[in-house]
Amino acid sequence: MHRTAARRPFARRRLLGAGAAAAVGTLAPAARAAAAPASWPTRLPLPDGFRPEGIAIGPGPWAWLGSRAGSALYRAHLPTGRGSLLPTGMDGPSLGLKTDRHGRAFVAGAFARDLRVVDTRDGRLLARYPVGGPGTLVNDVVLTPGAAWFTDSTRPYVYGLPLGPRGELPPARDVVALRLTGEWQEAPDGGFTSNGVSVTPDGRALLVVNVFQDGGGLLRVDPRTGDARRVDLGGVRLPDGDGALLTGRTLYVVQQVQNAVDVFHLDAAGLRGVRVARITDPRFRVPTTAAAYGDRLYLPNSRFTEEPPPREYDVVAVRRVR
16 A cells, blocks of 8 residues: 555655646646647547547647557547557556656556556556555546646545656655545445546646535545545536546536536636536537647547447547637
């Protein structure tokens, strides 16, 4: 087991070092990107049987996708829609992921119970950090300038990977296993609870989707203590909430089997939000996560409710609501 943040002062300083710049630093590439030309495709085909889950975009007009079918990633060129597989040599699925300017993908390792860092140029595994315990499902991840934070869908923890001033990866002993307390409610008997994760607009806390609590909600988590507080969304529930993406003060929450994205405007602290729009599209087939480029959102269609599992999968692009 990893020690907690309270026992690791260096890790705590780095995790808090993300500070008020976290939201801006993480989302600046999407915010600065020009509008995608109309000639760019709005559908990106994926390899047969890929079964996509997470998506990240950047640097540049490239999308990276994780798969429930295996550890390989897929890189897609947004202007052309063409792409290629990137084998990683790992076991098990690659779920949520985020990419950084150093050419790395931070990948949630699902039931393999690990946090992975992969070189996006050749698929080489740069680091692997075992976490959690029996039944752990490492599901999603958010990057800030000071850390990568991962959710565990079946245990009341988030895992923090503190990064050095130049993005240096930490030794395994510095991984933080932060227990969620306060108003956090976990589903009984290891039931599925947490899903997507983002940051508050002021960058001082995490926002974690909890599909069990109060019929599905959003909680603000203090990264120093694990104290969780309900976010007031004006009565909107997130029973099917999956990926969460923040740009400025706009939070997009993908409600997978509802085939919709709920769009909220948050206060700076991330304690209150007002739903300002709901994005739907006839091409949605259980989207799971979202990434932004310019004036578009890109969402992978998981189709995980279909039996037997289909062979064809894709990513669709829709207009962002700001």
